[in-house]
Structure formats: structure tokens, C-alpha cells
Amino acid sequence: MSGSYPKPKLVPVPSTNIIPDRDADKSPILECRNLGIDFGGLSAVSDFNMAIGRTEIAGLIGPNGAGKTTVFNLLTKVYQPTRGTIMLDGKDTHSMTTAQVNRAGIARTFQNIRLFSNLSVEDNVKVGLHNQMRYGTISGILRLPGYWKEERVARERALELLSIFDMQDLASHQAGSLPYGAQRRLEIVRALASNPSLLLLDEPAAGMNPSETAELMNNIRKIRDTFHIAIMLIEHDMNLVMGVCEGICVLNFGKVIAKGTPEEIQANPAVVEAYLGKQKEA
């Protein structure tokens, strides 16, 4: 399946950004221009420029505390940026709330799992489907025909989404009772349920063993190929990042220090220095 996308060459877009060449004739799904946020006097992220193509799998890496999750929080409007603009599918998200950004097309998972753990697996997915269900509260109280129709459609859709990860048999289980790996997969399914055009994964491989990570890599590609969406991930597992990402952006101390394909990033001296420290002069 991943064969459908040959290894891309990154091409520049009108701003100071690069995206895979196959997405070049379409505008980027996401474009950040000079994005920045200060906490008190501390600048957590500054001059963040990045574009993501419509079907790109992009990586955001950097040492601990580099500001990666802060970038995700800016993109989802958990934080309001101090400077710069975020263009989502050509629309400025400046005046949007977190919920509106989700409806406009960004869904995410969390570094530490944040499922609705007392709800069933199916209901977790249905929360993601919330805005696609079209019936009012009155109809929900009185159980008018619209309620039954929409709830049936939602149930089918939820099971279909769960089947991506072969989890449809777990639908009635309580989300909090699932094993760790299944909880991580459920978070991805829940995010996909809100029908995003850009999926943000915050350390999807955290706590996974090598075989689970390999499976996750396949699943990330599978999601992109099935839903034709862009995926941006934060990850510390370099095998996963280098194996699955097409474009990578490296952050250190809140600033972008390198951008490019996995090969370019691996060869970049600034990246090596950020991770391993400066090499001593011999």
C-alpha cells in the first residue's frame, strides 16, 4: 500500500517551506508562518515555519523541552499564539477556538493518553463523531426518528473505524480497562472519527516494544493511504521517524534548526550537535 507513494522529493512552496513534490500542485494543508509564543518572558517557540502537504507524513523531532508539544498546542489552539499565523487549508485559525479548529480539520492524540476512560470504546469513538451526527437535543430526549437513524449510522461508522485496528470486538469494553497499546490505538481511532484532514500524533510509539512500533509504522501509512490525509507526528523513536516520515522538522530551544528529508536530517551537523552535543576539536 505504501508503494502507492514513491519516496518524495521535497519542493519549496511560496513561503520559506517545503512539501513533497506530489502535493506541490495543491496548497499545503497546514502552513505556519513565523509562529511563536511567549510564556511570561520566556519564548517557548519562535519563528516556527512549516508547511505540510495534503498527503504528507511529517515528523517533528527535537530534544526534550524543545517545544514540540507546545507547537501541537498552538496548532490546536490550546494556546493562543503570541506571534505569527497558522493557515489551515488556506484559512487563518487566529479567531478559532479549540473545538472550531477540530471541526476545521485538525485532530490529535496525546503524549499521555487522555481517553474518556469511563466511557465504552464505542462511545469514545462516537464523541469523535459528535459533530457529524445531525440531530438536536430535543430529538435526543424524545427519541424521534432522527435520533435512531443518526445513532445507527454513527454506530456503523464507529465499528468501521475500529476495524482499522481490528478493535471492533472491543466496542463495548470500558476504554480505561483496555491494555496500554489498545488505548493508544483507540486514541488514534477517536481522533480519526472527527474526520480530520490533518492528524497530529504526539509520541504515538511511547512505551511500545520494537514489534509494536513496526506495526504502528505500517498503521500510520495505512491511515494516510486509506483516508488521504496529512499526518504530523512527534516522536523520539528515530527508527519510526526515519522510516515513516517524508519531511522532518527539527526543533531545539523553540527554534527550527533543520528541515528536510530523513536522509538530509541524518546528515545535518546541527541536528547531530543538538542531540549529542558539540564534537570536541581533535
Added chain:
Amino acid sequence: MEFLSYLITGISLGSIYAIIALGYTMVYGIAKMLNFAHGDVIMVGGYVAFYATSFASSSLLGEDPTTAATALATVGSVLLAMVVCTVLGIVIEGLAYRPLRQAGSLAVLITAIGVSYFLQNAVQLLFGAAPKNFTPVVSGQLQLLGGRLRISYVALLTVAVCIVIMVGLTTFIGKSKMGKAMRACSEDRGAAQLMGINVNSTISMTFAIGSALAAVAGVLLCSYSPVLQPTTGSMPGIKAFTAAVFGGIGSIPGAFLGGLLLGIIESMAQAYISTQLSNAILFAVLIVVLLVKPSGLLGKYMPEKV
């Protein structure tokens, strides 16, 4: 036989507490705040129903109204009370609590007490402090066992309404999309927002439902003890809050169970121990239960996340 009739009184009184407690528990579960103005919304509901009924009987219905016309007027005034209280609940939430969403829980609590006094005084200013004589929505009683056991129709109606509300609310919260949004907000407001759920409108909806139930409770309460004055809502409000805590605040079946038990305890204490001491006994039982099970009967113990 005496015992049975006290038990029935207790159950019907408890049903009223349960309906009020549902309002406290839903708001606490979803908005994480104690809405101490809830009791006064009940009182407002009572006043609206009172004035609507007297308006209907003085201007709409003729000299000798049919039973159907009277019933229609009663249902109409209850519905009007529900609509007014729903709007009132949404307005209170929007004006008084929403601006404090990021503030500490103490600030919201004090605001709620302020709203409570505001409502009492506003009603006193508008309608006067003199008690009104509320006409019960239904009258008469059922005689069983050759007249030895008498059950008022108000008591039967109260229990029936409470069961309908309980079942309806449980399925609404459990099965509808707004219910799922409410549970999602209750568990993790941030994650719910990131899933595209509008937290503000979800909380508004919670207040709307709680306040509509308060109107129903107001009408039932005033039918049970037909004296209506600006402070009518305070004591039942406090007791229903106690019932919610007793059953496990945040839990809907807990509010139901807590309300019923509280009503029964109160009725039994009044019958067999002392009318004057009944409230003291009630709260003493509460203290003992909370000492043994701090999270309430059906509540879950949630350790604070650090």
C-alpha cells in the same frame, strides 16, 4: 399500617428531593461546580406556575370550567414554568458562572450563593414577601384497604414523575450525542474540546436540563406543602444537595437513591422520633454515612491527579 403510610410519605418526599438532587449532581458532574442557586430556581418555578394557574383560572377559564380545561391549564402552567426556568438557568450560567470558568472553585461557589440571594430578593421585590397559597396540581386521595391506608394523588404523581425523569435522563445521558458530550466534558474537558465539542454549549445544556427539572420539582414541592414564599426553595435545596452528596455527587443513580433515602429518613424521624429534631437526625445520618464512605453511597473515589 401507620408505618406503610409514613413510608409512602417518605418515598414521595424523597422523590422530590431526588428530582432536585439530579440538578445538583448533573451540574457538579459536568461543570464541576456547586450551583447553590438551584434551590431558588425551584422557587421561581413555583411562582411562575402559581401566577400562570391563577391567571388561567381568573381570565381564561369561565365560571364553571370543565375538568379537561382545568387539566390543560395546569399542564400549560407547568410547561410555562419549565420554559421560564430553563431560560433562567441558561442566563444564570452565561452571566454569572461562565466568566468565572477559569477562576478557582471558591469564587464560583460564592457567586452561586450570591445568585441564590439575588433570586430570593428579586422575587420578594416583584411578588412580595407574603406567602402565597398554592393550589396543588391534583387533589384527592386514593383509599386502600377499606380506607385504612390513604395515599394522596400528589404522592402518586410525584413518584411517577420522578421515575419517568430518572429513566429518561439516564437514557439521555447514556445514549444520545449530547449525553456523550456531557460525559466527555465531565471526564476531560480539554480532550473533549480537542474532539470538537463545544464545552460552553454543553454546560449551558446541563443547566437548561437541571433548571427544567427544578421547575417540575417546584410544582411538586408546592403541591406537597402548599405555602409559597421567596425562601421556599432554600431548605429543600440544601436537603437535595445533601441527598446528592449522600448518594455520591456526580452520580445520577446516586442522586435518586440519596433523595429517596433522605425522604424516608425524614418521614420516619418525624413520625417516630421528633418533628422538631427531624432535620438534625437527617444531617446526623449524613455525617455518619460520609464518615464511613466519604464518596457517598454510589460515588467513586477519585484520587486527585498530581
